[in-house]
Amino acid sequence: MSVNLDVLQAHLESALAGKIESSVIALGELTVEVASQNWLEVAAFLRDDSVTSFEQLIDVCGVDYLAYGESEWDNSGSGFSRGVKREFSFDGSDDPAEAVEFEGKRFAVVIHLLSIKHNHRIRIKSYCDDNEFPVMDSVEGIWNVANWFEREAFDLFGIMFNNHPDLRRILTDYGFVGHPFRKDFPLIGHVDMRYDEELKRVVYEPVSIEDRTLVPRVIRTDQRFSPAVEGND
């Protein structure tokens, strides 16, 4: 890529001082974190400024940080046995209500931008302030393509977008309940659907299969990736 990311980062930090919370270059990608109230302003700046000129929005993506950093394999306590998943609780407690309690901001919206003119990319990220009712400003007015991407984030994560022209569900079925990509939505779902011979229509029933985990999530510290030993090899 042509433009040096350091230069771009320095430019953003001076031009948007006070509006961006952090900017990091990792793995050759620039990530800028923005507070949700500055979201639109920063987005418009990134498109219109002559140094950045991100004419194209590549992707809008929702992320749910509810279970971030949680391992399923519990070494100390009862452990994880026979692949049967308990009610959602990664922390070993059997009370699902307790597990949903979450500190910090849960939902984030991540945007990937591309500048055709300067041939560089950026990722901007913002956390929604309210965990119960996540809201973010819509960038549809800045990049029209965001329309469907934001509908998708709304559908799958339940993130509401302010001033979106047409915020409907997009990928899930007509009449679907819930937001399936949230971490507290089970992989097997809540309902089964089948055609009922007697009623002559499709009926929904509570899900009949059991949630199984064949490979548990494990988080291990890998020596190769820890920064302390990076200099050694």
Next chain:
Amino acid sequence: MPEIKNFTLNFGPAHPAAHGVLRLILEMDGEVIQRADPHIGLLHRGTEKLAESKPYNQSIGYMDRLDYVSMMCNEHGYVLALEKMLGIEAPIRAQYIRTMFDEITRILNHLLWIGAHGLDVGAMTMFLYAFREREDLMDVYEAVSGARLHATYYRPGGVYRDLPDTMPLHEKSKWYSDADIRRLNKNRGGSVLDFIEDFTQRFPHYVDEYETLLTDNRIWKQRLVDIGIVSPERALQLGLTGAMLRGSGIEWDLRKKQPYAMYDQLEFDIPVGTNGDSYDRYLVRMEEMRQSNKIIKQCVDWLRVNPGPVMHEDHKITQPKREAMKGDMEALIHHFKLATEGYCLPEGEAYAAIEHPKGEFGCYIVSDGANKPYRLKVRAPGFAHMSAMDELTKGHMLADVVTIIGTMDIVFGEVDR
């Protein structure tokens, strides 16, 4: 004066021209489209959610099933994102193999596109011609991976195995006589590379045949010229990528601009359109097939003279050789760990994009240090193209909707994910 009202027409979801399961709600004034509201998601399988509950390698197969006519390109996008986070690079021979198969896949994709597009618009012969050539390329897929469509051939750290020395032969059956078998096996005597090279020699002639049928065809031009015009500014706003963007005159190709694999070592050109209509996009894709053919030829030449490993040596990530597993304790442990637990990615996030036959295909991975992705987002080009449907069809006739679906090269596996 009688009151004239718009009426609403339901198109699909099982219409043959809908290229899968597209349901369009068309608001029409007579035969003119006022508004198109595509209803997608009828093929939504939750690939990204499924990937969150599986070790990284087990999701490679899901990538094939996203855009199920350009399988290996999808794998490439995913595998690149993994490699970026792991900080490894595939050996150079694997990179060449990937480049070659990306281009084979591009031809496969464009052949299906021209076949289906032709069929929709009324040129049925194209479908038969295109599938004749697809057959050869899918045989190549089968020879290297064992599967004709869903290959799962790319792995983080390389490709599953090196190119085989022999091309599988057709056998006599009640469907094939001796004469058929002789004809079918004529160019399969050598290695897979020989077969691919033979194909690259035949293919330019085939493209000439297609162009003879279509390029100056009066009906074809009547159906395509000036249909679905996109200006360069709108193309950027609407997030169009790939041939849809190049058809509008913007010279943008990730293979040139942000090269991955071996594209910076190879010689090829980027075709660009001028008017941004369906006909220009047709011309762009036809030329892309010729360019892909050229790239394949260069890769074959390189692969012939440069043997070497095709898999990364770090067995914490890639499977050890099966022979080693039988005698070596270390290798056995590695195999066991990889099969039961997979490998962990360092904490962080990465986005890797490739020039997919349809546009920019990217994978955004968020990892919290576990052996499964915390969040995997697949950026499918078709999704953005589909969202431009309303703007592209506005003011066109009902019959042009079919042309526009065709020119967007829609595959629902990737739109719905």
